[in-house]
Amino acid sequence: MVEHGADDKISPKIYPLPIIYHIYLTLYKAFGPQHWWPAESPFEVIMGAILTQNTAWVNVEKALTNLKEAKIFNPQSLYQTDLETLSLLIRPAGYYNQKARKINNFLHFFFSSYRGELSCMWQESLKILRDKMLKVRGIGEETADSILLYAGGKPIFVVDAYTMRVVKRHQLVEEKAYYGEVQQLFMRNLPRITELYNEYHALLVRIGKEFCGKREPLCQLCPLRGYLKG
């Protein structure tokens, strides 16, 4: 352990790492990099982020494949495709009528504000872009943050159902905590580094799936069980 006091002027004080940071290190050592987001392009990340809303990823992949096979998987073509056709193609992803509308809403925003150019959209500041995306019907906080982090490489932490379940199961936040509180828990306790946020969220999904069933109390095999309060 490091002694504090005498050499304050020489080296900065060493504080204990926040527990949130410890948990990341634990997960990374246990599972290694997760290689997220599974997509071939930033635009594909955006479409996937909308399609995966409350939906298993395997079903999203089917929808993405359909769009690619129809040779319309680019912003212009998708924007020109009528909702009926679009909903048919994304059917495997579920909620297909809503999601067709959501994709169209996003593309309308994308073309009217940024000429359909991602490079143009990324020039916007993080906070402004986030607020603007949240005004699009069908883009909520998680979807917006997923787009910002995994498509745009912006340093914003994504909170999803697994994240929520893991931090609540381990009593790192109160049971009623909402999205912004959990997001702040992570962002206040971690350096603002895109790669870190990227990997951390992916790791949380990994252990969420593996050890944190929806109705289970707390899996004894979870590598985080030692961090439980109380």
Place this chain on the structure above:
DNA sequence: TGCCAGGCCGGGT
């Protein structure tokens, strides 16, 4: 068979 999956919206208190 029923439950779950990388949410979000709109209407009702």
Place this chain on the structure above:
DNA sequence: ACCCGGCATGGC
């Protein structure tokens, strides 16, 4: 400011 029903397919 919460709370809840609706949206829908596919896998286990």
